[in-house]
Amino acid sequence: MPVPPRTQYAKSGRAHIAYQVVGEGPPDLVLVHGWISHLELLWEQPAAARCLRRLASFSRLILFDKRGTGLSDPVPVDQLPTLEQRMDDVRAVMDAVGSEQAALMGTSEGGPMNLLFAATYPKRTAALILVASYARLSAASDYPWGTPTEVSDKLLDRMDKEWGTGVTLGAVAPSHRDDPQMREWWARYQRQAASPGAAVALLRMAYDSDVRSALSAIRTPTLILHRSKDRMMPVGHGRYLAQHIQGAKFVELPGQDHLFFVGGADAMLDEIQEFLTGTREPGEPERILATVLFVDIVSSTERAAQLGDQRWHELLEGYYELARRELTRFRGREIDTAGDGFFAAFDGPARAVRCAEAITTGVRALGIEVRAGLHTGECEVIGEKVGGIAVHIGARVAALARPGEVLVSSTVKDLVAGSGLVFEEHGVHILKGVPGEWRLYAVTQAA
Numbered sequence: 001m002p003v004p005p006r007t008q009y010a011k012s013g014r015a016h017i018a019y020q021v022v023g024e025g026p027p028d029l030v031l032v033h034g035w036i037s038h039l040e041l042l043w044e045q046p047a048a049a050r051c052l053r054r055l056a057s058f059s060r061l062i063l064f065d066k067r068g069t070g071l072s073d074p075v076p077v078d079q080l081p082t083l084e085q086r087m088d089d090v091r092a093v094m095d096a097v098g099s100e101q102a103a104l105m106g107t108s109e110g111g112p113m114n115l116l117f118a119a120t121y122p123k124r125t126a127a128l129i130l131v132a133s134y135a136r137l138s139a140a141s142d143y144p145w146g147t148p149t150e151v152s153d154k155l156l157d158r159m160d161k162e163w164g165t166g167v168t169l170g171a172v173a174p175s176h177r178d179d180p181q182m183r184e185w186w187a188r189y190q191r192q193a194a195s196p197g198a199a200v201a202l203l204r205m206a207y208d209s210d211v212r213s214a215l216s217a218i219r220t221p222t223l224i225l226h227r228s229k230d231r232m233m234p235v236g237h238g239r240y241l242a243q244h245i246q247g248a249k250f251v252e253l254p255g256q257d258h259l260f261f262v263g264g265a266d267a268m269l270d271e272i273q274e275f276l277t278g279t280r281e282p283g284e285p286e287r288i289l290a291t292v293l294f295v296d297i298v299s300s301t302e303r304a305a306q307l308g309d310q311r312w313h314e315l316l317e318g319y320y321e322l323a324r325r326e327l328t329r330f331r332g333r334e335i336d337t338a339g340d341g342f343f344a345a346f347d348g349p350a351r352a353v354r355c356a357e358a359i360t361t362g363v364r365a366l367g368i369e370v371r372a373g374l375h376t377g378e379c380e381v382i383g384e385k386v387g388g389i390a391v392h393i394g395a396r397v398a399a400l401a402r403p404g405e406v407l408v409s410s411t412v413k414d415l416v417a418g419s420g421l422v423f424e425e426h427g428v429h430i431l432k433g434v435p436g437e438w439r440l441y442a443v444t445q446a447a
Helices: 046-057 083-096 110-120 149-162 180-193 196-208 212-217 236-244 265-277 300-307 309-329 349-366 389-399 410-415
Strands: 008-012 015-022 028-032 060-064 102-107 125-131 222-227 249-253 287-297 333-338 341-346 370-382 385-387 406-409 422-430 437-445
Touching (some): 008 083, 015 046, 028 046, 028 083, 028 110, 046 265, 060 083, 083 110, 083 349, 102 110, 110 212, 110 287, 125 265, 149 196, 212 236, 212 287, 212 370, 212 410, 222 236, 222 265, 236 249, 249 265, 287 349, 287 385, 287 389, 300 309, 309 341, 309 349, 333 385, 349 370, 349 406, 349 410, 349 437, 370 410, 389 406, 389 437, 410 437
Parallel strands (some): 102 125, 125 222, 222 249, 370 406
Antiparallel strands (some): 008 015, 287 370, 333 341, 370 385, 422 437
C-alpha cells in the first residue's frame, strides 16, 4: 500500500485543522469532503486512493478534515463548525500552503460551503466543482428534490443507533453493498471520522441549511457532476444548481453510487481534468455575497433636541467609537455613516448578527437605544463600497426593527444554522420597493 502524504496542521482561530498536500500543480485543487472525513483512512481504501492520486496527477491536491472530524481538533457536539467557520478553515489551510487562489471541489455536503466560499471570496476561487451536491437538502414547497422531514428523522435516528457499523453503505455505495471489505472499511471510517453525536449533529445541520440565495452571486467557472440514479442525492439537486449558477456546466453521468470514488469514477475524473486544465483565468468579479448590517439610533431627532448640538455630537462620537470597536472585533467592514446611521458589511452572517447584538447591548451604557437589521445577498462592488438590492433589503429590515432589537431576513437565519443563534418569528412583511413578501426574525440569543 502506498504511503499516504504527511498530515500537517494549520491554525484556524484556536482550532488545528489537519491537512495534506500531494502533487505539484498548477492548478491548486482543494477537496472539500462531504459530511465526515478522515484523511489517513481515506488512503487505505484502494478506490479512494486511486482517485486521489489521479486528481494529484494534474493538480496540487490539498485535502483537509473540517474541525470536529477526522484528525482535526475535536469540538463539543454543540459547537460543530458552521458554514462560516468552515470557510475560515479553508482559508487557513490555503494560507498555510501558500495558495492565493485554488479550484474548490465539494462532494455531497461539502458543496454548500464551496458555494458560499465562491460567492464570498471570488478572488480566491479559480474554479468550482460540485460532485453529487446540493444547495438545500431538505424538501420545501419550492424545492421538491429535498428530503422530506419524516425521512430525514428516520435516517438520523438510525445513524444514532447504528453508527460505526457501516450504516448507509447501501445508499452511498449500492454497487458495493455486498462487499465485506468495503463494509468493514466504511464502518471503521465512520468510527474514526466522527463520533455518533457529531455525525448526527452535522447531518442535522446540513438539513437545516439553505444556500440557494448565494447561487446568483457566483461568477466562478463551475462544473456540476451528478449521477442520474444517485440514491442518496437525487439528480434534481444537481440540475437545480446548474439552472441557478450562471454559466455552469452540468454533466449527468450514469450510475447510482453517491461516493465519488466508486461506480465509474474514471468518467467523473475525466470531466474534472478536462475542466481544470482547460480553464482560463477568471475575470475580476463585480459581485460578491455579503451580509449587510444597518444600525441607527431610536428617536434621534428628539434626543438631539434635548441635548443640544455639542452634547449630541459627543454622544454620536461615543456611539461610532463603540460601533467601530465591535466591527473590528467581528471582522466587519464599515461602508458608510449618515447622521446617526451606520452601514457595514461582513463576509459571514453569524459574525454580523453577533456584532449587531454587541452594538445594541453596548450603546445602552450611553443612554441610547438602537435598532439593527441584517440581510445576506448578492452585492454589487462599487469601489470600496457595496450596493444593489441586497443593500436596500437590509435597510428596509432595519427600519422595521423595534428599539433594542436585531432583526434579520430569513436568508440570514437559514445561513447560520448550527451557530447557536436563536430567533423568533417577526411575521411576514412587505418591504418598500422590494418585490414579494419577506419573513423576518428577531434575534433572541446570540451566545
